[in-house]
Every structure is written in structure tokens, then in C-alpha cells.
Amino acid sequence: MGAAESHIWLEPILAGLVGYVLADLGSGVYHWGIDNYGSAETPVFGPQIEAFQGHHKWPWTITRRQFANNLHALARTVTFFVLPIDLACHDSVLLGFVGVCSGCIMFSQQFHAWAHGTKSKLPPIVVALQDAGILVSRPQHAAHHRQPYNNNYCIVSGVWNEFLDTQNVFGALEMILLFKLGVRPRSWDEPNSDWTEETETSSQVALP
Amino acid sequence: MASVSLPKLTLHFLLPTHSPKTPFCLNNSILHKLPESQFRGLKLSRSSSTSIPSSSSVKTSIFAKVTQGTVPPAFTLKDQDGKNVSLSKFKGKPVVVYFYPADETPGCTKQACAFRDSYEKFKKAGAEVVGISGDDSSSHKAFAKKYKLPFTLLSDESNKVRKDWGVPSDLFGTLPGRQTYVLDKNGKVQLIYNNQFQPEKHIDETLKLLQSL
Numbered sequence: 510m511g512a513a514e515s516h517i518w519l520e521p522i523l524a525g526l527v528g529y530v531l532a533d534l535g536s537g538v539y540h541w542g543i544d545n546y547g548s549a550e551t552p553v554f555g556p557q558i559e560a561f562q563g564h565h566k567w568p569w570t571i572t573r574r575q576f577a578n579n580l581h582a583l584a585r586t587v588t589f590f591v592l593p594i595d596l597a598c599h600d601s602v603l604l605g606f607v608g609v610c611s612g613c614i615m616f617s618q619q620f621h622a623w624a625h626g627t628k629s630k631l632p633p634i635v636v637a638l639q640d641a642g643i644l645v646s647r648p649q650h651a652a653h654h655r656q657p658y659n660n661n662y663c664i665v666s667g668v669w670n671e672f673l674d675t676q677n678v679f680g681a682l683e684m685i686l687l688f689k690l691g692v693r694p695r696s697w698d699e700p701n702s703d704w705t706e707e708t709e710t711s712s713q714v715a716l717p
Numbered sequence: 718m719a720s721v722s723l724p725k726l727t728l729h730f731l732l733p734t735h736s737p738k739t740p741f742c743l744n745n746s747i748l749h750k751l752p753e754s755q756f757r758g759l760k761l762s763r764s765s766s767t768s769i770p771s772s773s774s775v776k777t778s779i780f781a782k783v784t785q786g787t788v789p790p791a792f793t794l795k796d797q798d799g800k801n802v803s804l805s806k807f808k809g810k811p812v813v814v815y816f817y818p819a820d821e822t823p824g825c826t827k828q829a830c831a832f833r834d835s836y837e838k839f840k841k842a843g844a845e846v847v848g849i850s851g852d853d854s855s856s857h858k859a860f861a862k863k864y865k866l867p868f869t870l871l872s873d874e875s876n877k878v879r880k881d882w883g884v885p886s887d888l889f890g891t892l893p894g895r896q897t898y899v900l901d902k903n904g905k906v907q908l909i910y911n912n913q914f915q916p917e918k919h920i921d922e923t924l925k926l927l928q929s930l
Binding site for chain 2: 681684688697
């Protein structure tokens with residue numbers, strides 16, 4: 510491939526990388542919002558909020574979900590937003606960005622599920638990607654499931670987690686929301702039994 | 718002005734080992750310096766001489782009335798028991814007046830508990846500690862009870878005292894600032910320390926000064 514031709518691929522690839530990085534940030538912000546605000550009764554987001562709280566109570570159940578189950582809900586949302594863009598736009602850089610960003614978002618629940626897996630049961634390629642920091646790692650995500658449940662919110666690659674946590678970005682956002690809207694995040698108060706992880710292995714759980 | 722401060726913000730992003738330094742020199746010979754807000758690792762500096770402040774901070778930066786070496790305006794506010802407390806009550810001994818955003822929030826709880834845990838050291842230096850926020854007396858009472866705070870908390874419900882003293886806001890005016898003043902026994906300000914996101918530092922800095930007074 511000549512220098513002039515390889516240039517055609519470079520920009521969309523770079524745009525894709527930006528999409529991958531921003532998808533991680535987006536996953537963190539969304540996850541923080543759903544974990545901390547609203548309830549099962551909130552319009553539109555209610556079922557998701559309930560599902561996230563259920564996940565905190567029974568985190569291991571996510572590893573028993575099938576691949577399609579981890580994808581379908583996000584795939585619906587991604588299709589809704591991305592299909593029109595795909596039809597209307599022909600710019601390869603934009604499509605590179607949108608494709609990778611939305612792809613990572615679509616797969617984020619599966620990445621999340623893998624982060625709950627045990628090393629011996631995961632495909633070796635997944636373990637390798639986790640260890641390389643390309644996918645969110647198991648120890649990093651485990652920290653999110655421990656007191657005070659207010660860190661490591663990103664679940665695509667986790668590349669933003671250290672920055673967001675050391676700079677206390679979510680803490681600042683929480684304070685702003687308190688003063689502007691009067692709402693307190695769940696992570697500020699002692700978790701109640703609805704939130705705390707259930708450790709009895711004999712509990713009967715219906716998978717969502 | 719956003720266009721003036723953005724480059725500074727970007728620069729600090731690239732310095733991962735940057736540790737926020739104390740914005741105030743504790744040397745009493747420095748007449749005054751406008752307070753700087755510190756967001757961990759990021760420094761949003763405000764100086765009336767070099768930059769045009771954004772509209773949200775005009776009231777506080779340019780017209781900050783309380784500076785090092787001055788006597789701050791008097792006030793009378795209700796404490797956690799609903800009793801009126803005046804600043805003049807503390808004349809004759811050093812007093813640490815700390816303004817904080819709100820009761821029962823993570824940073825403010827850390828700060829209050831840190832003052833509580835070092836309270837004996839403050840007493841040993843002959844100083845009193847007073848916390849001020851916009852919460853009402855009942856909120857202060859519950860907060861003080863929950864964390865067993867031994868000092869006075871005052872309700873500045875309309876934020877009038879905060880404005881009179883010129884406590885700057887953070888994050889483009891969305892967050893009440895976290896600023897601490899140390900007044901000597903004559904009621905003169907000897908230290909102003911501002912740090913929104915590292916609340917425990919307020920205790921270290923004020924104790925350091927008190928031990929030198």
C-alpha cells in the first residue's frame with residue numbers, strides 16, 4: 510500500500526480509537542448515574558436501575574447470562590441511534606468513530622460479565638485482553654463491588670477509572686447535583702440490604 | 718474567563734505527580750493574597766491582578782472583603798441548639814472559622830471529623846473552632862450528634878456571611894467554597910486556606926499556624 514493510500518485508513522482508525530476511549534468514559538458516567546440516582550419507578554430508566562441494584566446484590570449471576578442476553582438490550586439502543594447515522598453519513602472518519610464507540614457500548618455488558626468471571630473459566634483471549642488493559646480487568650471491577658461502592662465505574666476498558674477516581678470527578682458531580690437539584694447519591698449513605706451483596710450461595714435467584 | 722483558564726487546566730492534566738501546594742504563605746509579612754481554589758491536581762487560580770474573572774466569581778474575587786491582616790465583618794448566627802452566637806464572643810482567643818458546603822456530605826464529614834479528632838490540639842493552642850454552612854440548626858444538630866462534634870456549627874442560611882466575607886465558590890459558582898480563616902486573639906485574620914477537595918488539609922494548615930501564633 511502506498512503512503513497516500515495508507516493515509517486513507519489512518520484517520521478512521523484513529524477516530525475508532527477515540528471512540529473506544531470515549532466509550533469507556535461514557536460507560537462510567539452512565540453507570541454512575543444509574544447506580545446512584547432514581548429508582549425502579551423512574552420513567553424509562555426504572556427497569557435498568559432496578560437491574561443494576563439487583564446486580565449489586567447478586568453480582569455473580571451476571572456470569573450465568575448467555576451472550577445474546579448480554580447484547581440484545583444495548584443492541585436495540587445502538588441500532589436506534591447508529592442506523593440513521595449509517596444511512597445519512599458517508600464520512601469514513603465519523604463512521605469509524607461511531608462504529609467503534611457504539612460497538613464498545615453494545616459489548617459493554619459482555620465486557621462487564623467477563624470482568625466478573627474467574628480466570629480459569631474465561632476464554633484465554635479474554636483474559637489476555639483484560640490483562641493488557643484493553644478490556645476492563647477483573648480486579649479493577651471487583652473494587653467497584655466493595656465498600657464504599659463509589660469508584661471504578663467504567664466497564665469498557667477501565668482506562669478512565671484511575672483518573673476519574675483520583676480526581677474525584679464523580680464526587681464533584683455529586684456535590685453539584687446536590688446543590689442544583691437537591692438529590693443525594695446512594696453511594697453516600699450506608700448501603701441498605703437492598704444494595705449489599707448477598708453472600709449466601711443457596712439463595713434462589715431469578716435471572717433478569 | 719474560560720479562555721484564560723483553560724490552558725492552565727490542560728497543563729495540569731499532564732502533570733500526574735503535581736501535588737497541590739498550600740495556596741497561602743504562612744508568613745505574616747505577606748499582606749494579602751486572594752484565595753485560590755484547589756481541585757485535586759487541578760489548580761483554578763484566581764488573581765484580580767492578572768486575569769479577568771468569570772462572571773460567577775466577580776462578586777467574590779474582586780470584592781473579597783476579608784483578607785489576611787484585616788478584621789472580618791461581625792456576625793450573629795444561630796448555632797446547632799438554636800442559640801444566637803456572635804463572632805465577638807470569641808475575642809480574646811484565636812478562633813478557626815471554617816466555611817463548608819453542607820452537612821452530611823462526604824468532604825464536609827471528613828473535615829468535621831478531622832477537626833473533631835484534632836480538637837484537643839486546638840484547645841491546647843487556646844483556640845476555638847466554628848463551622849459555618851447554609852444548613853439550618855436542626856441539620857447541624859443532627860450532624861453534630863451523629864459524628865460527636867464538640868465544636869459550634871452555625872447556620873448561615875441565606876449565605877449572607879459567606880458573601881460578606883467573600884468566600885469564593887468552586888466549579889463555576891455551582892459549589893459553595895470550602896475556606897477556613899484563622900483569626901488571632903485580636904480578631905485579625907492571620908490565615909485564609911482554601912481547598913475544596915482535600916478537606917483534611919484544613920486541619921493541618923490551621924494547626925500549623927496556630928502553633929506559631
